[in-house]
Amino acid sequence: MAQVLLPDTQNPNPYAIAQRQFDIAADRLCLDDRLRQVLRVTKRELTVHFPVKMDDGSVEIFTGYRVQHNLGRGPAKGGVRYHPEVSLDEVRALAMWMTWKCAVLRLPFGGAKGGVVCDPKRMSRRELEGLTRRFTSEISIIIGPDSDIPAPDVNTDAQTMAWMMDTYSMHQGYSIPSVVTGKPINIGGSEGRADATGRGVMYVVQEMAREMGLALEGATVAVQGFGNVGSVAARLLHSECGCRIIAVSDHTGGVYNPHGIDPTEAYHYSRANGSLRGLPDSEPITNEELLTLQCDVLVPAALGNQITEANASRVRARIVAEGANGPTTPEADEILAENGVVVIPDILANAGGVTVSYFEWVQDKQAFFWTEEEINAKLRLLMRQSFQEVLERSRAEDVSMRTGAYLLAVSRVAEATQLRGLYP
Ligand code: NAD
Numbered sequence: 001m002a003q004v005l006l007p008d009t010q011n012p013n014p015y016a017i018a019q020r021q022f023d024i025a026a027d028r029l030c031l032d033d034r035l036r037q038v039l040r041v042t043k044r045e046l047t048v049h050f051p052v053k054m055d056d057g058s059v060e061i062f063t064g065y066r067v068q069h070n071l072g073r074g075p076a077k078g079g080v081r082y083h084p085e086v087s088l089d090e091v092r093a094l095a096m097w098m099t100w101k102c103a104v105l106r107l108p109f110g111g112a113k114g115g116v117v118c119d120p121k122r123m124s125r126r127e128l129e130g131l132t133r134r135f136t137s138e139i140s141i142i143i144g145p146d147s148d149i150p151a152p153d154v155n156t157d158a159q160t161m162a163w164m165m166d167t168y169s170m171h172q173g174y175s176i177p178s179v180v181t182g183k184p185i186n187i188g189g190s191e192g193r194a195d196a197t198g199r200g201v202m203y204v205v206q207e208m209a210r211e212m213g214l215a216l217e218g219a220t221v222a223v224q225g226f227g228n229v230g231s232v233a234a235r236l237l238h239s240e241c242g243c244r245i246i247a248v249s250d251h252t253g254g255v256y257n258p259h260g261i262d263p264t265e266a267y268h269y270s271r272a273n274g275s276l277r278g279l280p281d282s283e284p285i286t287n288e289e290l291l292t293l294q295c296d297v298l299v300p301a302a303l304g305n306q307i308t309e310a311n312a313s314r315v316r317a318r319i320v321a322e323g324a325n326g327p328t329t330p331e332a333d334e335i336l337a338e339n340g341v342v343v344i345p346d347i348l349a350n351a352g353g354v355t356v357s358y359f360e361w362v363q364d365k366q367a368f369f370w371t372e373e374e375i376n377a378k379l380r381l382l383m384r385q386s387f388q389e390v391l392e393r394s395r396a397e398d399v400s401m402r403t404g405a406y407l408l409a410v411s412r413v414a415e416a417t418q419l420r421g422l423y424p
Contacts, residue, residue, distance in 0.1 A: 012305050012308065012329050013089050014089060014090045014092075014093035014094070014304050014305070014326050015089040015090070015092045015093040015096075016089075017093065017305075017326060017329060017330060018092070018093035018096045018097060018326070019040055019096075020330050021330065021402065021406060022039065022040055022096070022406065022410065023040075024330075024403055024406065025403060025406035025407050025409075025410045026039070026040070026410060028397070028399070028403070028407060029407060029410060029411055029414070031410070031414060032414075035414050035417060035418065038417060039070065039410065039413060039414065039417070042067050042068065042069045042092045042095055042096065043068050043069060043070055043071060044067070044068040044142065045065065045066075045067045045068075045088070045092070046065065046066045046067070046139060046141070046142055047063065047064075047065055047088065048063070048064050048065075048066075048135070048138035048139060049061055049062070049063050050062055050064065050134045050135065050138050051134070052127065052130045052131045052134055053130055054127055055124050055126060055127060062116055062117065062118055062131060062135070063116070063117045064114065064115065064116040064117070064135045064138065064139070065086070065088055065091045065113075065114060065115050065116075066091075066112065066113075066114040066139040066142055066143065066148070066150075067088070067091045067092050067094075067095040067112060067113055067114070068095060068110065068111070068112040068142065068148055069092070069095040069096045069098065069099045069110065069111040069112065070096075070099040070110045070111055070413055070417075071110040072110060072413055072416040072417045072420060073099075073102065073103060073108055073109060073110055073412070073413060073416045074102075074107075074108035074109045074110055075109055075110065075144075075145075075146055075147050075148060075149060076095075076098075076109065076110045076111060076112030076147065076148040076149070077098060077102060077107070077109035077110065077111065077112060077148075077149050077151070077181075077354060077357065077358075078094065078095055078098040078111055078112035078113040078114070078150070078151065078153075078354075079094075079113060079114070079150065079151045079152055079153030079154075079156070079182075079353075080113075080114040080115065080116070080135075080150045080151070080152070080153055080156050080160070080164075081094070081113070081114070081115040081116075081153040081154045081155065081156065082115070082116050082118050082120045082128075082131075082154070082155040082156055082160075083115065083117075083118075083119075083120075083154055083155055083303075084117060084118065084119045085117075086115035086116060086117045086118075087117075090115065090304070091113045091114065091115045092113075093304075093326060094113035094115075094153075094325055094326075095111050095112050095113040096111060097111065097325055097326065097346065097347055098110075098111030098112060098113060098354070099111030099409070099413060100347045100405070100406060100409035100410065100413070101346075101347040101348075101350075101351045101354055101409075102354060103408070103409035103410075103412040103413050104347050104348055104351060104386055104389075104390065104405050104408055104409045105351045105354070105355055105358075105382055105383075105386050106382075106386070106412070107354065107355065107358045108358075109149075109354070109358065112148050112150075113153075114135075114139065114150055115153075116131065116135055118131060120155045121155075128160070129163050132160050132163040132164060132167070133163055133164075133166075133167045136163070136164045136167040136168055137167055137171070140167075140168055140171055143168070143179065144168075144179060145176055145178035145179045145361075145364075145365075149178070149179060149180060149181060149357075149361060150164060150179075150180045150181075151180060151181045151182040151353070151354070151357050152182040152228065154227070154303070157182075157228070158182055158183055158184045158189060158194065159184070161180045161181070161182045161183045161184075161189075162183055162184055162187060164179070164180045165177060165179055165180050165183055165187065165188070168180075177364040178361050178364035178365050181193065181356075181357035181358075181360040181361055181364075182194075182353075182357060182360070183360070188360075188363075188364045189360060190356055190357075190359055190360035190363055190369070190370075190375060191369070191370065191371060191372035191375050192356055192359075192372045192375035192376055192379065193353075193356045193357065193359075193360055193375075194228070194232075195232045195236070196352045196353050196355065196356035196357075196375075196379060197228065197229045197232065197233075197323065197350050197352045197353035198228070198229050198230070198231070198232025198233035198234075198235070198236055198301075198323070198352070199232065199236055199352050199376065199379060200349070200350065200351055200352015200353065200355065200379060200383050201229065201233040201236075201237075201299060201301075201321050201323050201349055201350060201352065202233060202236040202237055202240060202241065203352070203379070203380055203383040203384060203387070204321060204344050204348060204349050204383060204387050205237065205241070205297055205299075205319065205321050205344070206241065207383075207384060207387040207388070207391075208319050208321070208342060208344055208387075209297075209319070211391065212318070212319070212342070214296060214318065214319075216237070216241040216242060216243055217241070217242035217243075218242060218243070218244055219241075219242075219243045219244065219296040219297060220243070220244050220246045220294075220295040220296050220297070221234070221237050221238075221243045221244065221245050221246065221295060221296065221297045221298075221299065222245075222246055222247040222248075222290050222291075222293045222295045222297075222298050222299070222317070223245065223247070223248045223249070223298075223299045223301055223323075224248075224249050224254070224287060224290050224291060224298075224299070224300045224301060224302050224306060224324075224327075225249065225250065225300065225301035225302030225303070225323065225324060226248050226249065226250045226266070226267070226270060226276060226301075227250075227301070227302075229301040229323040229324070229350060229353075230248065230299065230301030230302065230323060231248075231263065231266075231267050231270075233299050233301060233321075233323055234248055234263035234266075234299070235263040235264055235267065237297070237299075238262070238263050238264075239264075243296075243297070244259075244260040245260060245261045245262075245263050246258055246260065246261065246293065246295060247261070247285060247290045247293055247295075248261060248263065248266055248276060249276065249285075249287050249290050249302070250270065250275055250276050250302075251275075251302070252275040252276065252277050253276075253277060253284055253285070253286055253287060254276070254284070254285045254286060254287055254289065254290040255276050255277075255279040255282035255283070255284060255285070256282055256283050256284070256285040256289075256290070256293070257281055257282045257283070261279070261281075261282060266279055287302075287306075288311065291306060291307060291311060291314075291315060292311060292314040292315055292316060293316065293317075294316045295316070295317050295318075296317065296318050296319065297317060297318070297319045297320075297321060298315065298317035298319070298320045298321070299320075299321050299322075299323045300320065300322060300323060300324050300327035300328070301323030301324050302324055302327075303324060303327070304324065304325060304326035304327055305326065305327070305329060306324070306327045306328075307320070307327055307328040307329070307332045307336070308328075308329045308331065308332050309329065309331035309332055309335060311332075312328075312331070312332035312333075312335035312336055312339075313335050313339065315336060315339070315341055317341060318341065318342065319341075319342050319343075319344065320336065320341055320342070320343045320344070321344045321349045322343065322344060322345055322346035322349045322350060323346075323349060323350050324346065324350070325346050325350065326346060327346065328343060333400065333402060337400055342401070343400065343401060343402060344387075344401055345390075345400075345401055345402035345405050347402075347405050347406070347409065348386060348387060348390050348401070348405050351383070351386065352379055352383060355379055355382055355383070356375060356379055359375055359378060359379075389408060390404045390405045390408060391404070392404075393405075393407055393408055
Protein backbone atom coordinates (compact mmCIF):
# COMPACT_ATOMS: atom_id res chain seq x y z
CA MET A 1 0.00 0.00 0.00
CA ALA A 2 1.29 3.49 -0.78
CA GLN A 3 2.21 6.06 1.86
CA VAL A 4 2.78 3.58 4.70
CA LEU A 5 5.18 5.02 7.25
CA LEU A 6 6.84 3.25 10.12
CA PRO A 7 6.61 5.15 13.39
CA ASP A 8 9.95 6.49 14.61
CA THR A 9 9.59 6.96 18.36
CA GLN A 10 12.64 9.25 18.55
CA ASN A 11 11.32 11.66 15.95
CA PRO A 12 7.62 10.95 15.53
CA ASN A 13 6.29 11.48 12.03
CA PRO A 14 2.89 13.18 12.31
CA TYR A 15 1.48 11.30 9.32
CA ALA A 16 2.54 7.96 10.81
CA ILE A 17 0.84 9.03 14.06
CA ALA A 18 -2.35 10.03 12.23
CA GLN A 19 -2.37 6.66 10.45
CA ARG A 20 -1.83 4.76 13.71
CA GLN A 21 -4.70 6.63 15.34
CA PHE A 22 -6.86 5.76 12.34
CA ASP A 23 -5.76 2.09 12.48
CA ILE A 24 -6.89 1.77 16.10
CA ALA A 25 -10.39 2.92 15.12
CA ALA A 26 -10.45 0.94 11.86
CA ASP A 27 -9.50 -2.27 13.71
CA ARG A 28 -12.22 -1.73 16.30
CA LEU A 29 -14.79 -0.97 13.60
CA CYS A 30 -13.64 -4.04 11.60
CA LEU A 31 -13.50 -1.68 8.63
CA ASP A 32 -13.62 -3.28 5.21
CA ASP A 33 -10.08 -3.56 3.78
CA ARG A 34 -10.80 -1.50 0.65
CA LEU A 35 -12.39 1.29 2.67
CA ARG A 36 -9.42 1.21 5.01
CA GLN A 37 -7.06 1.66 2.08
CA VAL A 38 -9.02 4.67 0.84
CA LEU A 39 -9.35 6.43 4.20
CA ARG A 40 -5.84 5.69 5.42
CA VAL A 41 -4.17 7.89 2.80
CA THR A 42 -4.65 11.39 1.45
CA LYS A 43 -6.67 11.82 -1.71
CA ARG A 44 -4.90 14.68 -3.44
CA GLU A 45 -1.58 16.44 -2.86
CA LEU A 46 -0.25 19.55 -4.54
CA THR A 47 3.35 20.70 -4.01
CA VAL A 48 4.29 24.10 -5.38
CA HIS A 49 7.63 25.88 -5.64
CA PHE A 50 7.17 29.56 -6.32
CA PRO A 51 9.17 32.81 -6.47
CA VAL A 52 8.62 35.82 -4.22
CA LYS A 53 10.29 39.19 -4.64
CA MET A 54 11.94 40.17 -1.36
CA ASP A 55 12.37 43.72 -0.03
CA ASP A 56 16.08 43.84 -0.97
CA GLY A 57 15.20 43.14 -4.62
CA SER A 58 16.27 39.50 -4.58
CA VAL A 59 13.92 36.68 -5.57
CA GLU A 60 13.49 33.72 -3.21
CA ILE A 61 11.91 30.39 -4.06
CA PHE A 62 9.46 29.00 -1.49
CA THR A 63 7.83 25.57 -1.21
CA GLY A 64 4.19 25.13 -0.25
CA TYR A 65 1.62 22.35 -0.07
CA ARG A 66 -2.13 21.90 -0.24
CA VAL A 67 -3.34 18.43 0.65
CA GLN A 68 -6.91 17.10 0.57
CA HIS A 69 -7.48 13.97 2.60
CA ASN A 70 -11.13 13.13 1.94
CA LEU A 71 -14.07 14.79 0.18
CA GLY A 72 -16.74 12.20 0.95
CA ARG A 73 -18.84 14.43 3.21
CA GLY A 74 -18.39 17.73 1.38
CA PRO A 75 -15.83 20.28 0.20
CA ALA A 76 -12.40 20.10 1.82
CA LYS A 77 -11.75 22.43 4.75
CA GLY A 78 -8.55 23.24 6.59
CA GLY A 79 -6.04 25.90 7.57
CA VAL A 80 -2.83 27.20 6.05
CA ARG A 81 0.33 27.19 8.19
CA TYR A 82 3.48 29.27 7.71
CA HIS A 83 6.44 27.75 9.57
CA PRO A 84 10.08 26.80 8.86
CA GLU A 85 9.33 23.16 9.79
CA VAL A 86 6.29 22.64 7.57
CA SER A 87 6.66 19.31 5.73
CA LEU A 88 4.49 17.28 3.39
CA ASP A 89 3.94 14.61 6.06
CA GLU A 90 2.88 17.23 8.59
CA VAL A 91 0.38 18.71 6.13
CA ARG A 92 -0.91 15.21 5.27
CA ALA A 93 -1.51 14.47 8.96
CA LEU A 94 -3.21 17.80 9.54
CA ALA A 95 -5.46 17.22 6.49
CA MET A 96 -6.48 13.79 7.80
CA TRP A 97 -7.22 15.20 11.26
CA MET A 98 -9.45 17.85 9.59
CA THR A 99 -11.55 15.09 7.98
CA TRP A 100 -12.17 13.44 11.34
CA LYS A 101 -12.72 16.78 13.12
CA CYS A 102 -15.43 17.84 10.64
CA ALA A 103 -17.04 14.42 10.95
CA VAL A 104 -17.02 14.52 14.78
CA LEU A 105 -18.87 17.86 14.63
CA ARG A 106 -21.12 16.64 11.74
CA LEU A 107 -19.99 19.56 9.58
CA PRO A 108 -20.60 18.93 5.86
CA PHE A 109 -16.90 19.10 4.98
CA GLY A 110 -13.98 16.88 4.17
CA GLY A 111 -10.44 17.56 5.36
CA ALA A 112 -7.56 19.54 3.88
CA LYS A 113 -4.54 21.49 5.03
CA GLY A 114 -1.93 23.77 3.53
CA GLY A 115 1.47 25.04 4.50
CA VAL A 116 4.40 27.07 3.29
CA VAL A 117 7.97 26.46 4.45
CA CYS A 118 9.03 29.92 5.56
CA ASP A 119 9.98 31.91 8.64
CA PRO A 120 7.30 34.62 8.82
CA LYS A 121 8.96 36.21 11.86
CA ARG A 122 11.85 37.20 9.60
CA MET A 123 9.71 38.53 6.76
CA SER A 124 8.20 41.97 6.27
CA ARG A 125 4.47 42.50 5.85
CA ARG A 126 5.00 43.23 2.15
CA GLU A 127 6.98 40.03 1.67
CA LEU A 128 4.27 38.05 3.48
CA GLU A 129 1.63 39.56 1.24
CA GLY A 130 3.65 38.66 -1.86
CA LEU A 131 4.15 35.10 -0.58
CA THR A 132 0.46 34.72 0.28
CA ARG A 133 -0.75 36.04 -3.06
CA ARG A 134 1.58 33.86 -5.13
CA PHE A 135 0.88 30.76 -3.00
CA THR A 136 -2.88 31.35 -3.40
CA SER A 137 -2.44 31.72 -7.12
CA GLU A 138 -0.44 28.46 -7.30
CA ILE A 139 -3.03 26.45 -5.34
CA SER A 140 -6.03 28.13 -7.01
CA ILE A 141 -6.29 25.08 -9.25
CA ILE A 142 -7.65 23.05 -6.33
CA ILE A 143 -9.16 25.55 -3.87
CA GLY A 144 -12.59 27.17 -4.31
CA PRO A 145 -15.78 27.97 -2.39
CA ASP A 146 -17.30 24.60 -3.33
CA SER A 147 -14.15 22.49 -3.47
CA ASP A 148 -11.59 23.43 -0.81
CA ILE A 149 -11.84 26.34 1.63
CA PRO A 150 -8.65 27.46 3.47
CA ALA A 151 -8.56 29.18 6.90
CA PRO A 152 -5.89 30.52 9.29
CA ASP A 153 -3.54 28.28 11.26
CA VAL A 154 -0.11 28.77 12.84
CA ASN A 155 1.36 32.16 11.82
CA THR A 156 -1.51 33.08 9.52
CA ASP A 157 -4.43 35.32 10.46
CA ALA A 158 -7.40 37.34 9.21
CA GLN A 159 -5.11 39.56 7.10
CA THR A 160 -3.62 36.48 5.42
CA MET A 161 -7.16 35.33 4.59
CA ALA A 162 -8.05 38.78 3.19
CA TRP A 163 -5.08 38.55 0.78
CA MET A 164 -6.04 34.99 -0.19
CA MET A 165 -9.65 35.98 -0.82
CA ASP A 166 -8.62 39.01 -2.85
CA THR A 167 -6.15 37.04 -4.98
CA TYR A 168 -8.66 34.28 -5.74
CA SER A 169 -11.36 36.88 -6.49
CA MET A 170 -9.02 38.78 -8.85
CA HIS A 171 -8.54 35.56 -10.84
CA GLN A 172 -12.32 35.16 -11.16
CA GLY A 173 -13.06 38.82 -11.82
CA TYR A 174 -15.52 39.24 -8.95
CA SER A 175 -15.56 38.85 -5.16
CA ILE A 176 -15.88 35.34 -3.76
CA PRO A 177 -15.77 35.74 0.04
CA SER A 178 -16.67 32.09 0.69
CA VAL A 179 -13.36 30.82 -0.75
CA VAL A 180 -11.69 31.26 2.66
CA THR A 181 -12.86 31.62 6.26
CA GLY A 182 -11.32 33.50 9.16
CA LYS A 183 -11.49 36.75 7.15
CA PRO A 184 -11.87 40.20 8.69
CA ILE A 185 -15.54 40.85 9.52
CA ASN A 186 -15.69 43.82 7.15
CA ILE A 187 -15.15 41.62 4.08
CA GLY A 188 -17.37 38.68 4.91
CA GLY A 189 -15.82 37.29 8.08
CA SER A 190 -17.95 36.03 10.94
CA GLU A 191 -18.52 37.47 14.35
CA GLY A 192 -16.90 35.20 16.90
CA ARG A 193 -14.46 33.51 14.50
CA ALA A 194 -11.32 35.06 16.03
CA ASP A 195 -12.17 33.59 19.46
CA ALA A 196 -13.87 30.43 18.21
CA THR A 197 -11.14 27.83 18.73
CA GLY A 198 -10.27 29.06 22.24
CA ARG A 199 -13.96 29.38 23.05
CA GLY A 200 -14.55 25.80 21.91
CA VAL A 201 -11.70 24.67 24.18
CA MET A 202 -13.46 26.40 27.06
CA TYR A 203 -16.78 24.68 26.27
CA VAL A 204 -15.26 21.18 26.28
CA VAL A 205 -13.30 21.91 29.47
CA GLN A 206 -16.59 23.01 31.10
CA GLU A 207 -18.27 19.78 29.99
CA MET A 208 -15.43 17.59 31.22
CA ALA A 209 -15.18 19.43 34.53
CA ARG A 210 -18.89 18.89 35.07
CA GLU A 211 -18.54 15.17 34.31
CA MET A 212 -15.64 14.89 36.78
CA GLY A 213 -17.22 17.03 39.49
CA LEU A 214 -14.38 19.53 39.22
CA ALA A 215 -15.26 23.13 40.12
CA LEU A 216 -13.68 25.45 37.54
CA GLU A 217 -13.86 28.50 39.82
CA GLY A 218 -10.29 28.72 41.12
CA ALA A 219 -9.14 25.64 39.14
CA THR A 220 -5.53 25.91 38.01
CA VAL A 221 -4.72 26.06 34.29
CA ALA A 222 -1.46 25.99 32.32
CA VAL A 223 -1.47 26.95 28.64
CA GLN A 224 1.34 26.17 26.22
CA GLY A 225 1.30 28.51 23.18
CA PHE A 226 -0.10 32.01 23.42
CA GLY A 227 -1.38 32.63 19.90
CA ASN A 228 -4.87 32.61 18.49
CA VAL A 229 -5.89 29.45 20.35
CA GLY A 230 -3.88 29.61 23.58
CA SER A 231 -4.35 33.27 24.44
CA VAL A 232 -8.11 33.12 23.89
CA ALA A 233 -8.51 29.85 25.80
CA ALA A 234 -6.58 31.37 28.72
CA ARG A 235 -8.61 34.59 28.63
CA LEU A 236 -12.00 32.86 28.49
CA LEU A 237 -11.19 30.17 31.07
CA HIS A 238 -10.16 33.04 33.33
CA SER A 239 -12.92 35.56 32.61
CA GLU A 240 -15.89 33.22 32.01
CA CYS A 241 -15.06 30.26 34.29
CA GLY A 242 -13.00 31.88 37.05
CA CYS A 243 -9.98 29.62 36.46
CA ARG A 244 -6.56 30.61 37.81
CA ILE A 245 -4.07 30.72 34.93
CA ILE A 246 -0.81 29.73 36.60
CA ALA A 247 1.40 29.53 33.49
CA VAL A 248 1.44 30.53 29.84
CA SER A 249 4.17 30.22 27.21
CA ASP A 250 5.20 31.01 23.67
CA HIS A 251 8.10 29.96 21.42
CA THR A 252 10.55 31.90 23.64
CA GLY A 253 9.54 30.06 26.85
CA GLY A 254 7.01 30.34 29.61
CA VAL A 255 6.03 32.48 32.59
CA TYR A 256 4.69 31.14 35.89
CA ASN A 257 2.86 32.57 38.89
CA PRO A 258 1.12 30.12 41.24
CA HIS A 259 -1.19 32.94 42.39
CA GLY A 260 -2.42 33.58 38.86
CA ILE A 261 -1.54 35.49 35.71
CA ASP A 262 -4.00 37.93 34.17
CA PRO A 263 -4.20 36.62 30.57
CA THR A 264 -5.40 39.94 29.16
CA GLU A 265 -2.43 41.78 30.66
CA ALA A 266 -0.14 39.00 29.45
CA TYR A 267 -1.61 39.37 25.96
CA HIS A 268 -0.99 43.13 25.86
CA TYR A 269 2.50 42.61 27.27
CA SER A 270 3.39 40.01 24.64
CA ARG A 271 2.03 42.22 21.84
CA ALA A 272 4.06 45.19 23.07
CA ASN A 273 7.27 43.22 23.72
CA GLY A 274 7.16 40.57 21.02
CA SER A 275 7.02 37.72 23.57
CA LEU A 276 5.98 36.80 27.12
CA ARG A 277 9.57 36.89 28.33
CA GLY A 278 9.95 39.18 31.36
CA LEU A 279 6.21 39.45 32.14
CA PRO A 280 5.98 41.39 35.46
CA ASP A 281 4.99 39.39 38.58
CA SER A 282 5.99 36.08 37.05
CA GLU A 283 8.99 33.79 37.03
CA PRO A 284 10.39 32.24 33.89
CA ILE A 285 9.88 28.54 33.18
CA THR A 286 10.64 26.44 30.15
CA ASN A 287 7.97 25.01 27.87
CA GLU A 288 8.98 21.57 29.11
CA GLU A 289 8.46 22.61 32.75
CA LEU A 290 5.06 24.09 31.92
CA LEU A 291 3.83 20.76 30.57
CA THR A 292 4.63 18.99 33.85
CA LEU A 293 3.22 21.59 36.27
CA GLN A 294 0.76 20.44 38.92
CA CYS A 295 -2.56 21.85 37.65
CA ASP A 296 -6.17 20.91 36.99
CA VAL A 297 -6.20 21.69 33.26
CA LEU A 298 -3.33 21.67 30.78
CA VAL A 299 -4.00 23.22 27.37
CA PRO A 300 -1.28 22.45 24.82
CA ALA A 301 -1.99 25.11 22.17
CA ALA A 302 1.29 25.40 20.25
CA LEU A 303 2.67 22.75 17.92
CA GLY A 304 2.51 18.96 17.58
CA ASN A 305 4.46 16.24 19.45
CA GLN A 306 4.78 18.12 22.74
CA ILE A 307 3.61 15.34 25.07
CA THR A 308 5.63 12.27 24.21
CA GLU A 309 6.74 9.08 25.94
CA ALA A 310 9.69 11.12 27.26
CA ASN A 311 7.58 13.44 29.42
CA ALA A 312 4.04 11.96 29.60
CA SER A 313 4.68 10.20 32.93
CA ARG A 314 5.50 13.60 34.46
CA VAL A 315 2.28 15.32 33.30
CA ARG A 316 0.36 16.10 36.49
CA ALA A 317 -2.76 17.76 35.06
CA ARG A 318 -6.15 16.13 35.59
CA ILE A 319 -7.44 17.19 32.17
CA VAL A 320 -5.44 17.76 28.98
CA ALA A 321 -7.52 19.79 26.51
CA GLU A 322 -5.77 19.65 23.13
CA GLY A 323 -5.99 23.14 21.65
CA ALA A 324 -3.17 22.27 19.25
CA ASN A 325 -3.37 19.63 16.55
CA GLY A 326 -1.44 16.47 17.36
CA PRO A 327 0.22 17.60 20.62
CA THR A 328 0.19 14.06 22.12
CA THR A 329 1.86 10.99 20.60
CA PRO A 330 0.13 7.57 20.78
CA GLU A 331 2.75 6.33 23.27
CA ALA A 332 2.08 9.34 25.48
CA ASP A 333 -1.67 8.71 25.19
CA GLU A 334 -1.19 5.28 26.77
CA ILE A 335 0.93 6.65 29.61
CA LEU A 336 -1.56 9.44 30.34
CA ALA A 337 -4.44 6.94 30.38
CA GLU A 338 -2.54 4.66 32.80
CA ASN A 339 -2.01 7.65 35.09
CA GLY A 340 -5.66 8.67 34.98
CA VAL A 341 -5.07 11.88 33.02
CA VAL A 342 -8.13 12.56 30.87
CA VAL A 343 -7.35 13.79 27.35
CA ILE A 344 -9.97 15.74 25.39
CA PRO A 345 -8.64 14.99 21.90
CA ASP A 346 -7.74 17.64 19.34
CA ILE A 347 -10.37 16.54 16.81
CA LEU A 348 -12.99 17.51 19.40
CA ALA A 349 -11.30 20.07 21.67
CA ASN A 350 -10.10 22.48 18.98
CA ALA A 351 -13.05 22.01 16.62
CA GLY A 352 -14.56 25.38 17.58
CA GLY A 353 -12.48 27.08 14.88
CA VAL A 354 -13.71 24.98 11.98
CA THR A 355 -17.25 25.08 13.36
CA VAL A 356 -17.41 28.87 13.24
CA SER A 357 -15.57 28.71 9.90
CA TYR A 358 -18.52 26.61 8.73
CA PHE A 359 -20.89 29.30 10.04
CA GLU A 360 -18.84 31.93 8.19
CA TRP A 361 -19.04 29.95 4.94
CA VAL A 362 -22.81 29.53 5.33
CA GLN A 363 -23.23 33.27 6.04
CA ASP A 364 -21.08 34.21 3.01
CA LYS A 365 -23.13 31.91 0.78
CA GLN A 366 -26.45 33.30 1.98
CA ALA A 367 -25.08 36.87 2.21
CA PHE A 368 -26.84 37.27 5.54
CA PHE A 369 -24.96 37.53 8.81
CA TRP A 370 -25.64 36.46 12.38
CA THR A 371 -24.81 38.24 15.64
CA GLU A 372 -21.99 37.17 17.92
CA GLU A 373 -24.57 35.93 20.45
CA GLU A 374 -26.16 33.72 17.80
CA ILE A 375 -22.78 32.39 16.70
CA ASN A 376 -21.63 31.60 20.24
CA ALA A 377 -24.93 29.92 21.09
CA LYS A 378 -24.74 27.71 17.97
CA LEU A 379 -21.09 26.91 18.70
CA ARG A 380 -21.84 25.98 22.28
CA LEU A 381 -24.67 23.69 21.22
CA LEU A 382 -22.56 21.83 18.64
CA MET A 383 -19.52 21.52 20.93
CA ARG A 384 -21.63 20.21 23.80
CA GLN A 385 -23.53 17.74 21.63
CA SER A 386 -20.32 16.45 20.08
CA PHE A 387 -18.62 16.21 23.47
CA GLN A 388 -21.50 14.10 24.81
CA GLU A 389 -21.53 11.86 21.75
CA VAL A 390 -17.77 11.27 22.05
CA LEU A 391 -18.00 10.64 25.79
CA GLU A 392 -20.88 8.18 25.37
CA ARG A 393 -19.06 6.27 22.65
CA SER A 394 -15.85 6.11 24.65
CA ARG A 395 -17.73 4.90 27.74
CA ALA A 396 -19.78 2.37 25.78
CA GLU A 397 -16.63 0.84 24.27
CA ASP A 398 -14.38 1.43 27.27
CA VAL A 399 -11.83 3.37 25.21
CA SER A 400 -10.18 6.77 25.48
CA MET A 401 -11.99 9.93 24.36
CA ARG A 402 -9.61 10.02 21.38
CA THR A 403 -10.54 6.55 20.23
CA GLY A 404 -14.21 7.33 20.94
CA ALA A 405 -13.97 10.41 18.71
CA TYR A 406 -12.19 8.41 15.99
CA LEU A 407 -14.83 5.67 16.10
CA LEU A 408 -17.57 8.24 15.50
CA ALA A 409 -15.63 10.12 12.82
CA VAL A 410 -14.28 7.17 10.87
CA SER A 411 -17.65 5.41 10.80
CA ARG A 412 -19.36 8.58 9.52
CA VAL A 413 -16.77 9.12 6.77
CA ALA A 414 -16.78 5.40 5.90
CA GLU A 415 -20.56 5.42 5.59
CA ALA A 416 -20.48 8.49 3.32
CA THR A 417 -17.82 6.83 1.16
CA GLN A 418 -19.83 3.64 0.91
CA LEU A 419 -23.09 5.45 0.13
CA ARG A 420 -21.45 7.38 -2.67
CA GLY A 421 -19.99 4.21 -4.14
CA LEU A 422 -17.15 3.75 -6.57
CA TYR A 423 -16.69 6.05 -9.57
CA PRO A 424 -16.81 5.23 -12.47
P1 NAD B 1 -0.55 31.05 16.36
O1 NAD B 1 0.50 31.22 15.32
O2 NAD B 1 -1.57 32.10 16.55
O3 NAD B 1 0.15 30.80 17.78
C1 NAD B 1 1.08 29.79 18.02
C2 NAD B 1 1.65 30.02 19.41
O4 NAD B 1 2.51 28.93 19.75
C3 NAD B 1 2.50 31.28 19.53
O5 NAD B 1 2.29 31.86 20.81
C4 NAD B 1 3.93 30.75 19.42
O6 NAD B 1 4.87 31.59 20.06
C5 NAD B 1 3.77 29.45 20.16
N1 NAD B 1 4.79 28.47 19.86
C6 NAD B 1 5.37 28.19 18.66
N2 NAD B 1 6.30 27.24 18.80
C7 NAD B 1 6.30 26.91 20.12
C8 NAD B 1 7.05 25.99 20.90
N3 NAD B 1 7.96 25.20 20.35
N4 NAD B 1 6.78 25.94 22.22
C9 NAD B 1 5.82 26.72 22.78
N5 NAD B 1 5.11 27.60 22.09
C10 NAD B 1 5.34 27.69 20.78
O7 NAD B 1 -1.22 29.63 16.05
P2 NAD B 1 -2.66 29.14 16.49
O8 NAD B 1 -3.61 29.44 15.40
O9 NAD B 1 -2.95 29.58 17.88
O10 NAD B 1 -2.45 27.55 16.46
C11 NAD B 1 -1.90 26.85 17.57
C12 NAD B 1 -2.27 25.38 17.45
O11 NAD B 1 -3.68 25.25 17.41
C13 NAD B 1 -1.76 24.69 16.19
O12 NAD B 1 -1.46 23.35 16.50
C14 NAD B 1 -2.95 24.76 15.25
O13 NAD B 1 -2.91 23.77 14.25
C15 NAD B 1 -4.06 24.54 16.24
N6 NAD B 1 -5.38 25.00 15.79
C16 NAD B 1 -5.58 26.29 15.41
C17 NAD B 1 -6.85 26.70 15.03
C18 NAD B 1 -7.17 28.13 14.68
O14 NAD B 1 -8.35 28.44 14.49
N7 NAD B 1 -6.21 29.03 14.59
C19 NAD B 1 -7.90 25.78 15.01
C20 NAD B 1 -7.66 24.48 15.41
C21 NAD B 1 -6.40 24.10 15.81
